[in-house]
Amino acid sequence: MRGGTIAILGASLVLAAATGANAGGQTGPAVSTPPAAASVPVDPAAIVAGRKAAFLLSAANFGGMKAVIDSGGDVAGQAFAARSLANWAKALPAMFPPGSNVAPTEALPNVWTDRAGFEAKAAAYAEAAGKLAALAKAGDKPGFAAQWSELRKTCGGCHEAYRKEDKKG
Known part of the structure; x- marks a missing residue:
């Protein structure tokens, strides 16, 4: 499982960097982009493929x-996955940067038109996963099982x- 979760993180970081995810909203020190990287176009279909792969890795977790x-x-071993x-x-x-609503995406257009709602749902997911990780680290089997169900929701x-x-079906 570790390889899959590392791939999720790696894909997320690479694609976030490639799409300029922090542009304009950066809170840390300024990061300069090397001129060669700035000239490489980002293919929206590649972004869709990357997020689909990460979703599959999430499903595996x-x-x-x-x-x-x-x-x-022992749920303690699941802290890394959580x-x-x-x-x-x-x-x-x-x-989900602007312009990445291309085939074969399964995202609805409201990902971009209801951005605040989409980001709120992602934040709720992050919070639920963080709670799951804490329960795993504590070795709390019943709490982990209950929070796993909440995370799925x-x-x-x-x-x-x-x-x-x-x-399908």
Whole structure:
């Protein structure tokens, strides 16, 4: 699972940097972009592919945590996976820059037109994942299981509001 969560974080950071996620809203020291990097165009289809891959890695983390819950295993080992989901949730808004609503995205247009709502849902997801990580670190099996369900609700709530209906089945 660690490789998947590291890939989520790496993909998030690379794509956030490539899309200029902090442009204009930077709170830390100014970061200069090397001229060569500034001249590389960002392909919206590549952004969609990156976020789809990260969503699949998130699903793998959810599945791995659920398997530990169902088996009664030690949840302390799931703290890293939960923290990676919290970090992914914090990066989520940057993964949907203007112009990235291109096929084969499953995002609805309101990701961009209701940006405040989308960012609020991502923040709720990050908070729920942070609580899950704390419960994992404490080894609290019942608390972890209950919070895992809450995390799934925050994840699903965003999908219900901002993702095209799944036509599979």
